[in-house]
Amino acid sequence: MSSPDKVFDALASTTRRKILAYLRDRPLHAGAIAARFDMSAPAVSKHLSILEGAGLIWKRREGQFVLYGMDQGNLAGHLWAFMQEVCPPSRTLRREVRAEHEAGEGQPPEARRAE
Amino acid sequence: MSSPDKVFDALASTTRRKILAYLRDRPLHAGAIAARFDMSAPAVSKHLSILEGAGLIWKRREGQFVLYGMDQGNLAGHLWAFMQEVCPPSRTLRREVRAEHEAGEGQPPEARRAE
DNA sequence: TAATGAATTAACTGATTAGCTAAAAGGTGT
């Protein structure tokens, strides 16, 4: 499973998105996270391992506890890459870029787009 | 199912993300989309209806064909809202905001965080 | 109206997923 696949898969669960929101400001122990959900600790643990596998959070053992925290850069990076792939630039920006290209080289802009 | 739920659910499939990428530059007929995948037309049709239900694409009948196109604003809007919810602002921005709060009211910033 | 083509809906199947409980693993302290 490719990395973006794992990321979008991880984000597809409301529970997991909530976990990310909880971790937004500070790391939390596994127990503290589980306490906020109406489900068993093993269920939450599985969600955490999916988030970790997607590279969205890190974990560190601290004595008998396990601390989890966000990997903010990775989440932002993946979403950003996706936006670039799927959302075209605004019309005015696109016009600017085309003008630059046509001034500088003989290639039409279509020839440079990823296929 | 809430709207962001539908959006992330829609994005969780590689096939559906590919469809969005195909629609990035121009609308396409259902058949033209299905032709790019190694699966039956009904399967693709189901993917399209999930994307439509999430508000990520629109559809319009054109004679016997059905044209599909992206709803770029919606996709960008949802991802942006999510980023805001989950990715904290930069440290310096956060310091600024805290300074404002502490100047204005007696509550520490923690008391204002979602529980 | 009948025939054809495009797309969707219906009905079904196999695989995956989310949850549970019970058991194990890892760490602390007596």
Added chain:
DNA sequence: ACACCTTTTAGCTAATCAGTTAATTCATTA
């Protein structure tokens, strides 16, 4: 070693999902 606590793994079940083929809907054209 033992008891205790936190967390994860194993094994299971019910529900959901992605795909299939067959049948239906909608539009066109003879």
